[in-house]
Amino acid sequence: MTGARTYQARLRQGHWFNALPAALQEALLAAAQIKQLSAGQALFRRGDKPCGLYAVVEGGMRIGAVNTAGKEALLTLIEAPYWFGEISLFDGQPRTHDAFADGASTLLQVPQAVLLALLEQQPQYWRDVALLMSHKLRLAFIALEEMSLRPAAPRLARRLLLMAENYGEGEPRRVIHLPQEQLALMLSISRQTTNQILKDLESQGMLRLNYGEIEILDLQRLRQAAQ
The missing domain is CATH 2.60.120.10 (Jelly Rolls)
Known part of the structure; x- marks a missing residue:
């Protein structure tokens, strides 16, 4: 080819x-x-x-x-x-x-x-x-609704889930190459709040934070956190 x-x-x-x-x-x-x-x-x-x-x-x-x-x-x-x-x-x-x-x-x-x-x-x-x-x-309508009605933590979990599943366009992947600053920009929340939520998800064993990337360890529990 x-x-x-x-x-x-x-x-x-x-x-x-x-x-x-x-x-x-x-x-x-x-x-x-x-x-x-x-x-x-x-x-x-x-x-x-x-x-x-x-x-x-x-x-x-x-x-x-x-x-x-x-x-x-x-x-x-x-x-x-x-x-x-x-x-x-x-x-x-x-x-x-x-x-x-x-x-x-x-x-x-x-x-x-x-x-x-x-x-x-x-x-x-x-x-x-x-x-x-x-x-x-x-997806855009869902994001607008979540921005108005849902707290920051489940919104962040939901966005990680969408990216892990490439917005419905592929099989789930384990590693998301995304600095925390960019994730905060996507969600219109502070860098400090983003870091706090990610640290909490990491402490629960759902993900691992590495430099410039987020590794998903438990996709099912992340789905639950996004509810």
């Missing part, structure tokens, strides 16, 4: 891609271009023109925004085999957030014009792309 097809098996580990019709999987791989990013490199920024649909196949991406004062709002950290960028495909509007490489990363890019041409020829595939967006919209 050459080019994007090198990553076909990796992509099929993701629930969305694996559930696509075989013809659509093949069309996406045939159109995809490989894009390499170095640590911290911007893929796109808020306000940029639509540039297509992306899949993380190696490394990870930080999705968020920075205000005029330089304060960062980190929304999510995504890793392979996660697809993103579909909002601008639907409305043709500029990018809503910034996307930066979290370490050296490899992406597949299906260009906007190519994908729109495919969807014009095969309009039944719009539903498949819509399912990608609706899954994220469902």
Whole structure:
């Protein structure tokens, strides 16, 4: 295999891609271009023109925004085999957030014009792309509800659980490469509160804290803590 097809098996580990019709999987791989990013490199920024649909196949991406004062709002950290960028495909509007490489990363890019041409020829595939967006919209509504109604500790446990399960796009993983400062940004809670909750979860044997990463030791108990 050459080019994007090198990553076909990796992509099929993701629930969305694996559930696509075989013809659509093949069309996406045939159109995809490989894009390499170095640590911290911007893929796109808020306000940029639509540039297509992306899949993380190696490394990870930080999705968020920075205000005029330089304060960062980190929304999510995504890793392979996660697809993103579909909002601008639907409305043709500029990018809503910034996307930066979290370490050296490899992406597949299906260009906007190519994908729109495919969807014009095969309009039944719009539903498949819509399912990608609706899954994220469902998670966003849940996060908004939890922000308003749930205490910090179960919200933090819930976010760790989602990341461990790659937001429903893959099998659970044991290690989350995420500094505590970034986790605090995601949840809009203080660094001190984040550390306190993580230490408590560690003392209960649910996880282990290492430099720049969180190792999940007991996924089932973490699910209970997230309730």
